[in-house]
Amino acid sequence: MSTPNTNNGRVIVRVRDQVNRTLAGHDGRKYTSPPHEPADALTLVGLLLGRTPHTNGNGTEPPSWSCPVAGGRRTITLDPIPGQPQPAADGNRS
DSSP: OOOOOOSSSOEEEEEEEEEOHHHHSSSEEEEEOOOBOHHHHHHHHHHHHTSOOOOOSSSSSOOEEEEEETTEEEEEEEEEOTTSOOBOTTSOBO
């Protein structure tokens, strides 16, 4: 498993379940975790997915995953901590 590239190594796990209101009795739920080290965040993602998460993309977008849930779909993203300076595209801090 590779880890997301952030300037300080810590990320936030965001989860959103979008479900059919008639089936579930609600429109879905969302959750934002406290900051985690990347390995711990990926462990949480794996638990939420029910499988080993593999990172996707080329590093320009936050890693994301989705999977079916009863009556809908779960989407999970790893995001940098808000308000923290982000590294420049060439890897140097701005």
